[in-house]
Amino acid sequence: MEALLIILFPFTAFLLVGLFGRRLGDLTSAIIAVLGSALSFLFSIPALLKALNSPFSVKLYDFISLGSYTLTLGLYFDPLSAITTSLVCLVSTMIFIYSIGYMENLFGQWTYKFYAYLSFFLFSMLLIVLSDNLLGMFFGWEGVGLASYLLIGYFHQQKYATNSALEAFVMNRIGDWLFLFGIFSIFYLFGNLNLLDIFSKVKEIDPNLLGLAVLLLFGGAVGKSGQVPLHTWLPNAMAGPTPVSALLHSSTMVAAGVYMVARLYPVFESAPQGLKVVALIGGLTALFASLAATSHTDIKKIIAFSTMSQLGLMFLALGIGDKNSAMFHLTTHAFFKALLFLSAGSIIHAFHHHARDIYGVGGLKKNMPITYATFFVGALALAGIFPFAGFWSKDLIIASSYEADFGLGVFVSFVSFLTAYYIFREGFVMFYGPERHKGHFEEEPHEAPSVMLVPMVVLAIGSTVVGFFEGWYMTALKDHKEMHLNIAISSVVIALLGIGLAYLVFVKRVLDPEKLYQSLKPVHTTFKEQFFTERLYHKGLARGYMDLSRGLFLVGDRFLIDGFINLLNFLYFRVVKFLWIKLDIYTVDLFVNGVAKFSFRFGRRASLIQTGLLNNYVAFLLFGLVVLLGIIIYFMG
Amino acid sequence: MEWLIFGFLSLWLLVSVFGTLFLKNPVHVILAFLSVILAIAGIFLHLGAELLAGLQLIIYAVAIIVFYVLVITTIPWEKVKKFEGIYKREALMAVPFLLISFLPIAYMVLKGKFAVSQKVITEGNIQSVGKALFTNYLFPFEVASVILLTAMIGAILLGRKEE
Amino acid sequence: MKIEVAYILISIFLFLSGLFGVIIRKNLITLLVSTELMLNGVNLGLVSMDKMVGGVEGQVFALFMLTVAAAEVAVGLGLVVAIFRLRGYEGSSEITQLRD
Numbered sequence: 077m078e079a080l081l082i083i084l085f086p087f088t089a090f091l092l093v094g095l096f097g098r099r100l101g102d103l104t105s106a107i108i109a110v111l112g113s114a115l116s117f118l119f120s121i122p123a124l125l126k127a128l129n130s131p132f133s134v135k136l137y138d139f140i141s142l143g144s145y146t147l148t149l150g151l152y153f154d155p156l157s158a159i160t161t162s163l164v165c166l167v168s169t170m171i172f173i174y175s176i177g178y179m180e181n182l183f184g185q186w187t188y189k190f191y192a193y194l195s196f197f198l199f200s201m202l203l204i205v206l207s208d209n210l211l212g213m214f215f216g217w218e219g220v221g222l223a224s225y226l227l228i229g230y231f232h233q234q235k236y237a238t239n240s241a242l243e244a245f246v247m248n249r250i251g252d253w254l255f256l257f258g259i260f261s262i263f264y265l266f267g268n269l270n271l272l273d274i275f276s277k278v279k280e281i282d283p284n285l286l287g288l289a290v291l292l293l294f295g296g297a298v299g300k301s302g303q304v305p306l307h308t309w310l311p312n313a314m315a316g317p318t319p320v321s322a323l324l325h326s327s328t329m330v331a332a333g334v335y336m337v338a339r340l341y342p343v344f345e346s347a348p349q350g351l352k353v354v355a356l357i358g359g360l361t362a363l364f365a366s367l368a369a370t371s372h373t374d375i376k377k378i379i380a381f382s383t384m385s386q387l388g389l390m391f392l393a394l395g396i397g398d399k400n401s402a403m404f405h406l407t408t409h410a411f412f413k414a415l416l417f418l419s420a421g422s423i424i425h426a427f428h429h430h431a432r433d434i435y436g437v438g439g440l441k442k443n444m445p446i447t448y449a450t451f452f453v454g455a456l457a458l459a460g461i462f463p464f465a466g467f468w469s470k471d472l473i474i475a476s477s478y479e480a481d482f483g484l485g486v487f488v489s490f491v492s493f494l495t496a497y498y499i500f501r502e503g504f505v506m507f508y509g510p511e512r513h514k515g516h517f518e519e520e521p522h523e524a525p526s527v528m529l530v531p532m533v534v535l536a537i538g539s540t541v542v543g544f545f546e547g548w549y550m551t552a553l554k555d556h557k558e559m560h561l562n563i564a565i566s567s568v569v570i571a572l573l574g575i576g577l578a579y580l581v582f583v584k585r586v587l588d589p590e591k592l593y594q595s596l597k598p599v600h601t602t603f604k605e606q607f608f609t610e611r612l613y614h615k616g617l618a619r620g621y622m623d624l625s626r627g628l629f630l631v632g633d634r635f636l637i638d639g640f641i642n643l644l645n646f647l648y649f650r651v652v653k654f655l656w657i658k659l660d661i662y663t664v665d666l667f668v669n670g671v672a673k674f675s676f677r678f679g680r681r682a683s684l685i686q687t688g689l690l691n692n693y694v695a696f697l698l699f700g701l702v703v704l705l706g707i708i709i710y711f712m713g
Numbered sequence: 714m715e716w717l718i719f720g721f722l723s724l725w726l727l728v729s730v731f732g733t734l735f736l737k738n739p740v741h742v743i744l745a746f747l748s749v750i751l752a753i754a755g756i757f758l759h760l761g762a763e764l765l766a767g768l769q770l771i772i773y774a775v776a777i778i779v780f781y782v783l784v785i786t787t788i789p790w791e792k793v794k795k796f797e798g799i800y801k802r803e804a805l806m807a808v809p810f811l812l813i814s815f816l817p818i819a820y821m822v823l824k825g826k827f828a829v830s831q832k833v834i835t836e837g838n839i840q841s842v843g844k845a846l847f848t849n850y851l852f853p854f855e856v857a858s859v860i861l862l863t864a865m866i867g868a869i870l871l872g873r874k875e876e
Numbered sequence: 877m878k879i880e881v882a883y884i885l886i887s888i889f890l891f892l893s894g895l896f897g898v899i900i901r902k903n904l905i906t907l908l909v910s911t912e913l914m915l916n917g918v919n920l921g922l923v924s925m926d927k928m929v930g931g932v933e934g935q936v937f938a939l940f941m942l943t944v945a946a947a948e949v950a951v952g953l954g955l956v957v958a959i960f961r962l963r964g965y966e967g968s969s970e971i972t973q974l975r976d
Binding site for chain 2: 879880881882883884885886888889890892893895896897899900901902903905906908909910912913916919920923924926927928929932933935936938939940942943944945946947948949950951953954955956957958960961
């Protein structure tokens with residue numbers, strides 16, 4: 077029963093705020109949303125404790141019976157889902173509290189909608205995490221997609237925001253379409269959508285068919301998590317408010333793809349070719365996103381590319397067989413990525429939402445010390461420096477990749493080098509150096525209000541501490557990881573190299589970044605344009621599709637169909653006129669008039685018989701007599 | 714012998730008939746008609762219908778002819794002159810029909826069988842006619858007188874002057 | 877051929893001649909004369925049939941016809957007189973119109 081409440085709290089918050097938000101007011105709505113999330117977190121703890129020892133299911137209800145199978149809704153708590161639930165609820169609560177401060181200048185302008193959307197998002201996310209069958213997961217999948225659209229386009233007066241929202245939704249939809257076909261294939265192969273039943277039967281299915289189903293399911297993950305090739309929406313999704321970026325597009329929603337693969341891992345494991353594809357796409361995205369992050373200058377976009385890259389690493393880990401490392405990295409990533417976004421949001425808020433570019437601000441170290449501290453905590457965690465959380469989880473992934481293949485390990489190390497470089501590049505540019513904002517803003521940027529700072533600090537503490545829970549985490553998931561000391565030391569060294577490079581270039585100015593930029597311009601542009609994929613999608617596919625539609629409209633609709641209809645119209649009138657002339661005038665009228673004329677003429681002629689002359693009448697009598705005679709003779713034989 | 718009488722009487726009749734048909738002057742026509750009557754009376758006598766021959770002479774030759782002559786004399790000569798003669802067109806039209814009607818009847822008469830006489834006449838003609846007239850055909854006899862009465866009234870009405 | 881049959885032929889001829897006369901005659905009086913001719917023809921036929929078959933019914937009928945002929949002449953001539961008084965003429969072509 078209590079387990080059900082975990083889902084119900086955010087859903088109730090959504091209903092209350094959505095229906096009565098206008099009357100309740102914005103602040104009350106925010107508090108209700110926060111309460112919904114916090115209570116879910118509180119109730120998730122006992123469920124977690126229970127699930128660690130004995131996973132349990134909660135059946136909600138059956139709603140369509142298909143004869144051989146009944147579609148149901150239910151919840152399943154096992155260590156994986158329970159831990160993720162608690163993680164999601166905790167991070168959500170922190171971000172909801174933060175958003176009260178971030179959105180305060182918009183209070184009084186129907187901001188209750190924002191909290192309604194956020195609560196709805198949380199509900200759908202929990203549905204994904206906790207559902208015990210693929211149908212419930214799909215409901216949640218769609219729900220988070222919808223929430224993402226609503227929230228990215230929250231500043232709906234800005235055209236860039238609405239376009240990004242649409243792009244996100246469409247790309248997500250493509251992924252969802254693949255995911256749906258994956259579910260269909262699963263149903264076709266297993267006859268069942270329930271996770272436990274699928275896991276038990278997975279050995280009996282032909283691996284090739286299973287491989288196809290797995291690829292389709294992974295397609296959904298690609299769309300949801302912003303992997304190549306469905307990736308261009310993620311940087312553009314930064315048009316939404318920072319809490320949205322922090323919650324959806326860094327820690328929770330985009331993580332749903334990774335979670336789904338981890339959840340269905342027994343199915344993926346039985347189709348090894350599928351796993352290879354997962355690893356390939358993950359690795360490709362990781363490299364691609366890190367290269368793009370090194371060349372962008374938008375505050376939030378760099379962090380967004382970082383998300384894309386880290387998710388790629390998680391998929392890589394899943395692909396090479398190490399599910400638990402990937403999930404642990406997901407957990408730690410949620411903390412420090414949300415922290416990075418909140419810090420960036422604090423800076424944006426300090427400049428009253430006018431700051432966009434890292435080169436638009438500078439030297440914030442002395443103005444915003446707490447933000448500075450939290451940002452660097454998050455950056456260190458992301459880079460993977462001991463003792464922060466990222467070190468532990470990234471180390472696991474590097475270790476697994478070295479185990480799978482030496483070249484793969486080198487690849488992942490290179491990616492972490494780049495990761496350390498770009499995040500510290502952003503940090504050094506923003507917090508050190510000249511105060512570039514002096515000319516544009518009159519007032520001094522001040523530190524964020526405490527309602528924003530407290531969640532940031534909490535998350536910072538989490539980023540520091542969570543790493544030490546690795547042992548406990550692995551035991552919960554029935555696994556055990558060895559710490560390879562040489563790999564640990566080498567990964568820290570590589571990360572420090574990355575930090576050092578950034579420091580040298582951007583703080584000490586050993587190599588002038590301007591000159592470097594000029595000389596490497598084409599390379600830089602290629603990275604920045606995401607290897608021109610965004611151009612390709614926007615100009616090529618979208619514009620091409622619109623042109624094709626317009627062309628078809630002009631040819632097909634205007635020319636063919638309209639022309640055909642007009643032709644029919646014209647012909648019809650011609651035919652009718654012709655028929656009218658022929659039939660009506662010539663035949664019918666002719667006939668009718670002819671009959672009348674004939675009657676007249678015949679009558680006139682016939683009336684000549686009536687002479688009035690007695691003699692003539694007697695003659696007629698004679699004629700009649702003859703006729704009678706004839707008849708008599710004929711009949712008398 | 715019979716055939717001789719027949720031939721004579723028929724010839725007389727034929728000539729008179731042609732006169733009736735084709736003469737112009739109405740007075741001549743009436744005279745020709747008189748001749749026809751006489752011929753017919755002769756034929757009646759030949760056939761043994763004495764009563765009828767007598768009656769024919771009395772009624773036709775006396776009454777009817779006198780009628781005609783009376784009426785003719787009331788009409789002025791000039792007026793009568795305009796309407797003498799025959800219609801040529803109608804004559805041409807009617808001749809073929811007449812022929813058509815005469816020939817089949819003649820054929821039938823010649824080829825047909827007539828009933829054989831049943832009775833044997835013992836008494837004289839006048840007696841037998843009188844007997845039949847006053848016993849079997851009394852009613853028609855009376856009716857005939859009524860007809861004559863009606864005709865008389867009609868003729869008087871038609872003939873009187875409008876004052 | 878018997879005499880009576882020949883007389884029957886004569887009677888038919890007489891009748892048709894009378895009819896012919898009715899058709900062709902212009903003057904009303906001569907038209908009526910032709911009518912009488914028809915009646916006479918019928919009488920002749922009746923009498924000759926009578927002679928052939930025996931019995932006197934034919935003659936009786938001929939007697940009645942004679943009577944009727946007389947009556948009819950009276951009436952007809954009355955009509956002619958009336959027409960003459962009205963129109964001043966007595967041609968059959970003058971009485972073609974039912975009204976003026």
